[in-house]
Amino acid sequence: MKLATLIEFLRARLKLVIRISIAALVLLVLWDTFLVDKEHAHTDAERFWGFWSFFGFFGCVAIILASKWFGHSGIMKREDYYDE
Amino acid sequence: MNSFWLHPSLLFILGSLLIPLIPARAKRFYLLLVPFLVFARVITMSKGTFGELNFLEWTLIFGRVDALSQVFGYIMSLMAILGTLYGLHVKQDGQHIAAWVYVGGSIGAIYAGDFLTLFLFWEIMAFSSVFLVWYRGRKESLWAGYRYLLVHVAGGLALLGGMVMHCTAAGSWEFTQLDVQNPTPATWLILVGFILNAAVPPLHAWLPDAYGEATFNGSVFLCAFTTKTAVYALCRGFPGMDILVPLGVIMALYGVVYAVLENDCRRLLAYHIISQVGYMVAGVGLGTQMAINGACAHAFAHILYKGLLFMGCGAVLHMTGESKFTELGGLWKKMPWTFVFTLIGGLSISAFPLFSGFVSKSMIVAAGFEEHKLWVGFLLMLASAGTFLHTGLKVPYFIWFGKNQPRKETFDRATEPPWNMNVAMAIASVLCIFIGCYTPYLYQMLPFPSVAADYAKTVYSSYHISETLQILLFTGLGFFLLLKKLTPEPTISLDMDWFYRIGGRAFSWIARGPVQTLDTFVGELYRYAGLIPLMITARIAGMFDNVVIDGLVDGLASGVRGVGRRFRIAQRGQMQENLALAFGVTALLIIAFIFYWSKS
16 A cells, blocks of 8 residues: 555645656756767757657647547547447 | 477467366466466477478478577467466456467467468467457457457458468478568468458457457457467568568557547557557568567567556456546556556556667667668657557556546445456566566577677667657657547547448348348249249149159159169268268377377
């Protein structure tokens, strides 16, 4: 049950958790911009600071919006669709 | 060299038949013993070709043990231990039998050196695994099982047709790499049989249909074996087949799109099998040593983390009776350990550094970039973002947290699963992390270990870590910002199974509607236009018959009977002989296989 206590502890401090997460994101981009050796990059575009951050974020947004659009264009049906 | 060679599948198939005879007290011990014996047998097998059997004019090869078959044999027998442990408390013997025969079929297909043996085990897999769906016992599972079987029979027929054509032309049944540069119709048919089992769209709809409907532990087996056996067969037969690259990339993204729409957690995971197998299929299509390594490594890692994810969601289903996101939520208080295990599975599939997916998936992406197929690399990266979005975030969030509240009885029922399920999940979790942290364990097993050892030097480079963490963590940001958009909806999504589900209905409608009406109409027409005149004619004919024909025919009939009697004695009963011969040969084949200690 200790595990549930830990989760409860974190949930009670949700704002702090969110702030730490955002700080981690910022640090990650800073690390990538100034410290990471980009010799192994496959393309020039990847040398742009935080390239993969933008890729991840906009990729995620694009997947959600495109999929939902696709789903609501007639693919998603009521659960009893196949029932006779 | 004379040596005894015991086929690992034999242990499973024979062992499964004994399950009902084992007394209840010893059953749990026995259920664990056999998978351990199989695993021990697999890891102690030396490389070479064993178990050759001459059958009619063909040579069947039951044991081709090389680096490629060993990596799959190893992980499959390991997964069989975990899967059996997970379902150890299941009382129905039939489920254990079905699962073991299924694993036996899968391992048999992996070690098969010729097409006939491959086909034999391929079909054993299909016909045993369907029981894992049927044992759920719902009306829906019955139908899903039938659909699963029908699709696999169709795929099996394509495979058989292709094999016969290929082997007639080649003059040998040996299963080696096919000529992928100049594919013949036979090559295409074999490919169709393989990619149907690998669930490549548009031949994929059987997978979410069946895996979402199977028993809670049945899906743990199902998710590991069928598609990965197909990946093995593709690695063996089709490395470098160009069309597999775009097909794999489409698969990887297709699964991601449907996962957004899915409301059932196990169907979501099933769509992510399609997505992950897409990486492997693309790797086979790239065909370089690095890519084939990647496909094998990813299959290895995938069996463990996908098994773990299905165990986590299966535990939720087993304990609460629910698998839909709209019926779940806030379970962290009740099932925190299941949450942690599922999260580890989610982080592994998402390729987080230090988890198994990180060291396997990246190999395929890197192979794509190395071949200067940038679109392959970037699109597979995009699919990685989608993977984390669903399996790493959506599944844990909407089951264990989220705003949704389950019904009170669901919430009250929820509690941590029995010990054996927890232990199976814990072992799988440890293995997922171990593979991610200690790369030589997996890399040394791959078909091209030196290429893998070179890759091991760069896999934990700062660039690779930074790249992966950025994609994943910013996907996380996107997830929480668009959380409202992702709220599950109680819907189902139409997929390619629509064609045969509605097609089947159209068929039965035509049979019931137009065909029956036509039948009635013809019947009526016949009655009025045919029957009445016929009766009149018959009466006249009857008179003629009484007077003229009888005399003639009686003589003829007795003649025919006499000849017939003499013929009957002379006949050698060919039909029965053929049947007896066929049964005899089959029985001999089975006996030879069962008591098989063959010379290599």
